Amino acid sequence: MPTSTIELSIVMPCLNEAETLAVCIRKARKYFEVSGVQGEVVIADNGSTDGSQAIAVAEGARVVAIANKGYGNALMGGIEAAYGTYVIMGDADDSYDFEHLDNFVERLRAGDQLVMGNRFSGGIEPGAMPPLHKYLGNPVLSWIGRVLFPSQIRDFHCGLRGFSREAILGLGLRTTGMEFASELVVKSTLAGLTMSEVPTTLKKDGRSRPPHLRSWHDGWRHLRFLLLFSPTWLFLYPGIVGFGVGILGSIALLFGPIEIGDVGFDISSQLYLAALTLVGYQAILFWLLTKLYGQREGFFLPRGRMFSSLAERATLENAALAGLASFVVGLAIAVWQVVIWAGNDFGSLDPVETMRFAVPSALLMILGAQTIMSGLFVGILTIDIKK
Secondary structure (H helix, E strand, O other), X not given: OOHHHOOEEEEEEEOOOOOOHHHHHHHHHHHHHHHOOOEEEEEEEOOOOOOHHHHHHHOOOEEEEOOOOOHHHHHHHHHHHOOOOEEEEOOOOOOOOOOOOHHHHHHHHOOOOEEEEEHHHHOEOOOOOOHHHHHHHHHHHHHHHHHHOOOOOOOOOOOOEEEEHHHHHOXXXXXXXXXXXXXXXXXXXXXXXXXEEEEOOEOOOOOOOOOOOOHHHHHHHHHHHHHHOOHHHHHHHHHHHHHHHHHHHXXXXXXXXXXXXXXXXXXXXXXXXXXXXXXXXXHHHHHHXXXXXXXXXXXXXXXXXXXXXXXXXXXXXXXXXXXXXXXXXXXXXXXXXXXXXXXXXXXXOOHHHHHHHHHHHHHHHHHHHHHHHHHHHHHHHOOOOOO
């Protein structure tokens, strides 16, 4: 049919799926026949060596060869090659029901830009999902995704999902492996796309070989992506807590030991609190630098009002001035202590009282140096370049 009349492209990633590919294509084509939807089946082949390409052509599908390996690469290649206004993607292992896609198409026609399947509400056939995935992997990763990002999606990793091709291509999806499933949901959320979730079923796949998915390896890649794509949770919040507790505790102990119940805190506690302050401050700087770098490289990290305001002020010059001020104050305390030492003919001093001021002196100088160096890095990240 003319490509201009195609409303829906069903895209299936394929790597040696000869056992189940034909039945998946037949089900998809049957859906087109029954529903009257004008569509095509696109097989994004990732280098099959079992004759999957010939099977796909014989069943009336269009084969697109994807040279770069990986689940994400295969899907993005298929999406880019699709002719449909809408795309529904699903695995070619006969675990998803390509004959019943009306829920997806209805929501897409209603204006939703991403429609996710939910296997937990639609039904999971016994043996279709390993217990590790059903009770731990998918629920935990989906929960983490909803916590880190304001998403309504409850099944982050359902392989059957539909979307507006134009909207998804505009997200700049980059991951190449299984974490592509998380990236699509996360970036759609951050971009403010209209999303919904519909029930779908999952049955045991029809392959005799093990699936390509590696539970722990790919689960870690999903978790890693979710964390790295949320520097606010990864760096900023822990950093604020660490810096706040550390600096307040260090200041409190500057005036002498503190007792809380039967527990006493003194100079050794002040030293550890100073270390906590440094780690917290480093985490906050990492948040700022990660956000700036992510935006510069087009990773589509969210830019809220607070960050926009901070980014405008976080210039090399401002950082240099703030860092220098902190360093000078710390240095002044150190000089004052040297003067006291000289007044004692450079003899021995009370080690506890000396350290009580030496710790914050060193802390201020280190914080100042870190601020100056981070300011220089910000300067590098914010250099205007020709694109």
